[in-house]
């Protein structure tokens with residue numbers, strides 16, 4: 001249920017309602033809006049709870065939440081969430097660009113890429129230190145050394161570091177170095193991981209599982225939101241279909257659909273979504289035209305020698321050109337990049 005307070009209701013009235021909600025064995029989650037406060041009362045349905053709460057002082061109405069994802073839903077929060085870290089701003093007309101290599105490979109590589117990313121006007125640096133590889137014989141990432149190199153790249157450029165955490169027991173270590181915790185597509189429904197990541201308190205980039213429906217995706221986000229962490233970005237990175245001319249199929253209707261159903265920002269990954277460098281810039285532009293709140297893009301100084309995903313990495317000149325073209329599209333759809 002959502003307890004909608006009257007405009008101008010007092011803090012005392014709000015606190016009183018929180019107390020009443022919690023006395024009923026429900027959890028409360030307060031959302032302060034520009035003209036009114038709403039309190040989401042979450043938990044198992046109780047007979048008579050709606051009527052009881054409706055009599056509270058300062059309460060305008062109590063409405064049921066129809067969406068299965070309670071806190072992610074626009075029913076609970078109309079205002080768009082903006083995820084922020086350093087200069088990275090994602091959501092509500094702010095387009096945040098995150099770019100970098102698939103994997104952190106060496107000090108030289110990540111520092112070179114970080115400067116390229118910064119100079120092109122992006123605000124987030126991506127790079128995997130713990131890599132979820134399909135084959136156990138493929139490069140698994142530099143692990144803590146990779147995290148240290150990412151932190152060094154942040155110190156040199158001021159970019160926000162976005163990096164993947166693969167297991168609950170890694171969260172503490174990764175959170176010491178990262179600015180944004182990435183949950184990879186393979187782990188979208190790893191619920192203990194989602195909870196741990198939520199509790200770390202850092203912004204989260206949650207990637208869609210290649211076979212997950214959008215309801216499953218939103219319910220996965222709900223696990224993070226339920227910890228009280230509201231800084232969650234959803235990332236469409238392509239789904240598995242019968243089609244095999246691209247690595248995955250990138251469904252861009254996800255963006256406007258999620259904008260209708262959730263206040264959380266939506267980021268698109270045209271790199272994993274296509275798996276082909278030659279397709280990335282066009283799909284990046286299409287994503288911005290579809291009003292995506294951000295992009296996460298793989299780039300490499302020399303894609304031919306990349307230790308992972310080189311075939312989908314943009315070269316630095318191609319990335320710069322993509323940025324220039326995306327800016328024009330952003331302006332055309334009334335957004336800031």
Ligand code: PEP
Nearest residue numbers: 102184185186207237272
């Ligand atoms: C990545 O971003 O490098 C990655 C492994 O992506 P995904 O989880 O979407 O496959």
Ligand code: MN
Nearest residue numbers: 102298308309
């Ligand atoms: Mn990759």
